[in-house]
Amino acid sequence: MNMLASYLTLAAVLFCIGLYGVIVKRNAIIVLLSIELMLNAVNLNLVAFSKYGVQPSLTGQLFSLFTMTVAAAEAAVGVAILVAIYRARASVNVDEFDELRR
Amino acid sequence: MTFAQYAWLVPLFPVAAFAVLITLGRGAGRQAAWIGTLASLVSLILSLCIAGERLSGTVDEYNAHFTWLQIGNYSLNAGFDVTNLTSLMLVVVTLVSFLVNLYSHGYMRDDERITTFFAYVALFTASMLGLVLSDNLLTLYIFWELVGVCSFLLVGFWFQKPEAKAAAKKAFIVTRIGDLGLLIALLLLFWYMPGNALDFSSIHNVFTTEAGVIAGGITTLIALLIFLGAVGKSGQFPLHVWLPDAMEGPTPISALIHAATMVAAGVFLVARTFVIFQASDAAMTTVAVIGGFTAIFAATIGLAQNDIKRILAYSTVSQLGYMMLALGVGSVSAAMFHLFTHAFFKALLFLGAGSVIHAVHTQDIREMGGVGRNMKITAWTFGIGALALSGIPPFAGFWSKDAILTAALTHQPLLFWVGAVTAFLTALYMARLFFMVFAGNPRGEAHAHESPAIMTLPLIVLAVLAVVAGFVETPFNGWFGEWVTGEKPEAHTSAMVIVVSVAVSLLGVYLGWLIYAKGTVRRDIVSSRIPGLVKVLENKYYIDELYRFILVKPLGGLGKALAVFDEYVVDGVVRMAGQSAAGLGRLNARLQSGQLQGYALTALIGLVIIALAIAGRRFW
Numbered sequence: 001m002n003m004l005a006s007y008l009t010l011a012a013v014l015f016c017i018g019l020y021g022v023i024v025k026r027n028a029i030i031v032l033l034s035i036e037l038m039l040n041a042v043n044l045n046l047v048a049f050s051k052y053g054v055q056p057s058l059t060g061q062l063f064s065l066f067t068m069t070v071a072a073a074e075a076a077v078g079v080a081i082l083v084a085i086y087r088a089r090a091s092v093n094v095d096e097f098d099e100l101r102r
Numbered sequence: 103m104t105f106a107q108y109a110w111l112v113p114l115f116p117v118a119a120f121a122v123l124i125t126l127g128r129g130a131g132r133q134a135a136w137i138g139t140l141a142s143l144v145s146l147i148l149s150l151c152i153a154g155e156r157l158s159g160t161v162d163e164y165n166a167h168f169t170w171l172q173i174g175n176y177s178l179n180a181g182f183d184v185t186n187l188t189s190l191m192l193v194v195v196t197l198v199s200f201l202v203n204l205y206s207h208g209y210m211r212d213d214e215r216i217t218t219f220f221a222y223v224a225l226f227t228a229s230m231l232g233l234v235l236s237d238n239l240l241t242l243y244i245f246w247e248l249v250g251v252c253s254f255l256l257v258g259f260w261f262q263k264p265e266a267k268a269a270a271k272k273a274f275i276v277t278r279i280g281d282l283g284l285l286i287a288l289l290l291l292f293w294y295m296p297g298n299a300l301d302f303s304s305i306h307n308v309f310t311t312e313a314g315v316i317a318g319g320i321t322t323l324i325a326l327l328i329f330l331g332a333v334g335k336s337g338q339f340p341l342h343v344w345l346p347d348a349m350e351g352p353t354p355i356s357a358l359i360h361a362a363t364m365v366a367a368g369v370f371l372v373a374r375t376f377v378i379f380q381a382s383d384a385a386m387t388t389v390a391v392i393g394g395f396t397a398i399f400a401a402t403i404g405l406a407q408n409d410i411k412r413i414l415a416y417s418t419v420s421q422l423g424y425m426m427l428a429l430g431v432g433s434v435s436a437a438m439f440h441l442f443t444h445a446f447f448k449a450l451l452f453l454g455a456g457s458v459i460h461a462v463h464t465q466d467i468r469e470m471g472g473v474g475r476n477m478k479i480t481a482w483t484f485g486i487g488a489l490a491l492s493g494i495p496p497f498a499g500f501w502s503k504d505a506i507l508t509a510a511l512t513h514q515p516l517l518f519w520v521g522a523v524t525a526f527l528t529a530l531y532m533a534r535l536f537f538m539v540f541a542g543n544p545r546g547e548a549h550a551h552e553s554p555a556i557m558t559l560p561l562i563v564l565a566v567l568a569v570v571a572g573f574v575e576t577p578f579n580g581w582f583g584e585w586v587t588g589e590k591p592e593a594h595t596s597a598m599v600i601v602v603s604v605a606v607s608l609l610g611v612y613l614g615w616l617i618y619a620k621g622t623v624r625r626d627i628v629s630s631r632i633p634g635l636v637k638v639l640e641n642k643y644y645i646d647e648l649y650r651f652i653l654v655k656p657l658g659g660l661g662k663a664l665a666v667f668d669e670y671v672v673d674g675v676v677r678m679a680g681q682s683a684a685g686l687g688r689l690n691a692r693l694q695s696g697q698l699q700g701y702a703l704t705a706l707i708g709l710v711i712i713a714l715a716i717a718g719r720r721f722w
Contacts (some may be wrong), residue, residue, distance in 0.1 A: 023703050031699075098696025 007048035014041035028092040029097070031079045039071045105151040106184035110191055112148050112488040113231035114608040115141040116199075117226040118615045123221035128214070136209075138220035141204040142227060146200045156189045157585070160657055163302070165237055176298055182235040183302065186585050187438065191370060198362035199227040201560035205453050207352045208557035209460060213352075219259060223358065223622035225552050228254035230363040234370065239288050241546040242374075245368060246284065246335070250277050253364050257351040257499035269350040276344040280334015287327035294320055302374060309377035309606040318382065325378045325385035328371065329392075336368025336422045339396040345419055349411040350615055353456030356411060360418040361449035365467035369425045369441050380432070390430020394510075394517040397423030400641075406639035409465045410455050412537050417491060418448060420524060424506050433509035435575070435583030442504055442582075443498035447490035450564035451607075454484035456541060457561065467538045474540030479558045481540045483565040489537045492529035500603070501572030505583070506597045509660045513600070516565055518599075526606035533614020541619045597616045 013038055021034025043064040050060025085093050119141035123268070126134055155161055203223060210216050229252055233245035251274075258270025292298050293307060294316045307440020308315055317323075337345035339601055345365070349356055359365060372379065373388065379385050397420045404416035421444050428437035457480040459465055474481035490497035493504075503525060511518040551560070575582035638644065693704075 019706065023699050023706065094699060095697065097698070100698065100701075101694055101696025 004048055004052035007044060007052070011041045011044040011048065014038075014044065026093050026095055028082050028094050031094060032075065032082065035078075036071060036075060039067060043067050103461070104161050104164065105148070106156045106161060107166070108148065109152055109184045109192070109214055109235060110166075110182055112145045112152075112196065113235065115145045116146075116228035116231070119224040120221050120228065122219050123224065124357065125629075126217060128217055128432045129188065134217045135203075135207055135220045138224045139200070139207070141224060142196060142200040142203050145231070146193075149196045152184060153189040153193045156186050159283075164251075165239060166611050167301075168634070170178045175443055176221060178240070179238065179301060180241050181237045181301075183237040183602070184235075185588075187373065188234050190438065190442065190586060191366070192231060194366070194442060195227065195230050195234060195362045198358065198445055198449045199223070199230075201449065201563060202354045202358045205357075205456070205557050205560045206352075209354050209456055209552045210352060218354070219256075220474045222252060222259070222578075223355070224253050226256060226358065230367065231368055237303070239291065239297075239305075239375075240300050240691075242371070243284060243288055246331070246371075247281065249335075249364055249367055250274060250281065251625070253277075253348070256355040256359075257348045259283045259351055259355065263350065266350040270481050271369070271394070273344040276341050277334040279367075280331045280341055283327040283329075283334070284331025287324045287331065290302040290320065290324050290327070293430060294324075298374040305375065305560060306377050309381050322382040322384050326388060328375055329385065329389055332368035332372045332426075334368070335371070336365045336426070337419045338368070338392055338423060340401055340645070342396065342400065342419045343649065346412050346415040346642070353411065353452060353459060356415070357449045357452035357456070360415070360452060365418060365422055365440055365444065369422065369429070372426070372429050373438060376429070376434055379429070386430055386432065388430070389426055390510075390514055390517055393423045393426025393428070394514075394520040395428050396420065396422070397427060398520050398527070399423075401524045401531065403639055403642050405527060405530040406636055408459065408468055410467050410470075410535065410539065411430075411452070411465055413467075413531060414448070414451050414455060417451075417528065417531065420528065421448070421491070421590060424503065424524070426519065427521060428506040428509055428587050431509045431517065432512040433506070435501065435587045436489075436505035436509045438586045439575050439582055441500035442574075443490070443502040443568070446564050446571050447487045447497075447499055447568040450483060450487035450561060450568050451459070451491065453557070453561055453564065454480050454487060456556055458484075460553055460557070468534060470521060470539045470540040477540075477553070479552060482608040483558075483561040484540065485536060486565045488532040489611075490572075492532045492611055493525050493603055495604060496569070496572065498568050498570070498572035501575060504600060504603055505575060509598055511596060511599055522602050522606050525603055526610045529607040529610025530614050533611045534618050537614060537618035545663065 004050030010031050018034045018041060019035075021037065024032055025034065046064045046067070050057060053060070082092055084098040085097070089096065116138075119138045122137055123134055125209040150473065163186075165181060167176045167179040170180040171178040186475050203220070206219065206223070210219055212217060213441070227251065229245050229248035233242055233249060236242040236245060254274040255272050257273050258264045261270070270690065288300070292300060296315060299305070299308075309321075321647055334341045345360075348359060351359075379389060400416045400419035400423060404413050407413045407416060421440070425437045425440050425444075428434075428440060450582070457477065458470065461477060461480075462470055462473060464470065486497065490499040493500045495501075503521075507521050507525075510521050641647070
């Protein structure tokens with residue numbers, strides 16, 4: 001039981017660090033990395049529940065594999081967008097992008 | 103077949119004429135005026151047929167109505183009555199209207215809005231005819247208001263003149279005060295009448311045979327409110343102020359208003375609802391006192407005016423006071439008789455005055471004089487009208503005034519003497535008017551010339567009527583009163599009344615002749631001794647100023663205060679609502695920064711709040 005609690009605490013800490021990075025950091029690369037951190041915190045939760053949960057099963061671990069795949073694809077797309085933005089604006093500073101407003 | 107069945111056609115012809123003329127508009131040209139004249143002629147002929155039929159006494163009173171509105175169990179009827187009284191009024195209205203139409207061909211010849219003029223006259227006539235024919239108070243009220251609207255349109259016909267505009271507004275607003283009384287009376291009647299009936303026959307039944315159905319106090323209230331309506335329309339004190347100002351309208355309209363269509367409506371209304379008044383002594387006394395007071399009050403003002411039309415206007419107010427006096431002492435027949443004769447000689451006087459104004463282009467009698475030399479027909483006919491108004495036998499006014507004075511002597515001796523003094527004043531101011539205008543030497547520059555035949559013909563017709571109309575009811579041989587009211591008037595021929603009324607009238611005329619024609623008595627005999635009195639009379643007892651000071655100014659101030667309230671409080675609230683919405687919008691627009699991280703933070707805060715709320719609910 002204590003094992004589950006410590007894993008979940010670790011996951012929560014990781015998630016919060018990621019969230020902090022997403023909200024606060026200026027560099028888009030770091031924002032992207034922080035998102036990965038949040039995803040992995042979720043993965044950690046899934047694995048912890050599959051091992052120490054009320055009804056342990058492999059489904060959680062299997063699901064985290066899917067998440068990693070999707071996260072890899074997402075990271076690829078995200079970096080590609082960043083490269084495109086850098087070519088257009090010569091900057092990866094998130095503060096300077098307010099296209100959503102227009 | 104009886105003509106009475108077709109009485110509804112009488113107002114329909116002028117309405118049709120109105121519709122045609124207003125549709126044609128200005129393009130119709132001068133010939134269009136004949137449409138209005140023709141319509142009134144047809145109405146006149148039909149009215150004469152109806153009246154002839156009634157005079158023959160072979161047909162019953164006729165009533166026809168249809169259900170206008172059906173509300174639950176209550177059905178509102180509209181229809182028309184043909185009685186002796188209404189047939190008399192039909193003839194008077196259509197006859198005066200026809201003659202005024204004819205006269206206007208000459209008088210309004212050079213006016214470019216002549217088509218509009220004739221259209222309004224037709225509508226005016228139609229409204230009055232509808233009012234006369236109505237068999238219930240509600241339709242009467244509708245036509246009553248229509249008459250008011252038409253008078254507004256016609257008094258303000260020359261709206262380029264600011265005075266005419268002001269006079270039209272004044273006529274409309276002052277009569278509105280009376281109309282409000284009539285409306286309240288109508289609502290009270292609707293409320294208290296068994297079956298909510300408003301038709302005259304039910305009212306007659308309730309107040310005569312079923313006395314006591316409506317409580318005495320309510321009856322008095324209803325009667326007084328109806329009388330308030332009549333006071334407004336008939337220019338009685340204290341709502342008489344609009345009538346002299348209404349002289350700003352074209353002169354044929356003054357004749358129409360004063361003789362047939364407008365002011366007669368008030369007297370007619372009281373005569374029509376007379377049973378309500380009879381049920382209340384207080385109301386009767388009020389009517390008699392207001393009538394008597396108005397008669398003498400207006401006659402004194404008439405003495406000191408210098409505008410030919412205003413003198414005649416005050417004489418109308420005074421004569422209407424006589425009619426109210428007659429009604430107040432319980433003699434409908436005398437009142438209707440005076441209404442009948444007054445219609446002819448007052449129309450004659452106004453049309454004659456119009457003829458003079460047409461010739462000398464001024465209304466101030468001090469600038470006239472010697473007009474009679476060049477305007478023989480006008481002078482003669484005007485003279486006949488003046489004698490009839492002054493009550494000199496054997497002209498029409500004498501007989502009707504005699505009937506009123508006789509009735510007054512029987513019931514309210516004090517009011518008889520008021521009437522007698524008024525008769526003296528009437529004779530005096532008419533003599534003053536006549537001698538200053540027609541006798542002596544010309545004082546103005548304009549050279550007078552006789553009016554065209556189309557204007558003098560109505561004068562001659564009316565002059566003949568002003569002579570003979572009185573013979574329908576003389577103390578020696580009378581059938582008119584009984585015919586109109588349906589009951590035999592009290593037989594009380596009093597030699598004293600005849601002697602007094604003839605004496606005061608002759609005295610008035612003689613005094614007028616001495617002062618204004620012969621010059622044996624100096625004109626300023628009064629004004630040099632008591633200048634204050636003359637000044638008060640010239641200023642009409644300062645009634646207008648009084649109203650301006652105690653009513654118009656405070657109400658205007660209240661209006662201004664309310665306007666400020668509206669501007670800053672009501673509009674302020676509205677503006678505040680608008681501006682707060684706009685401000686909120688601006689605030690929200692600032693939130694949309696386009697910064698993705700800001701959005702994420704907002705979403706996070708929202709999530710935390712929701713989480714706290716859910717968690718908090720759990721622990722509650």
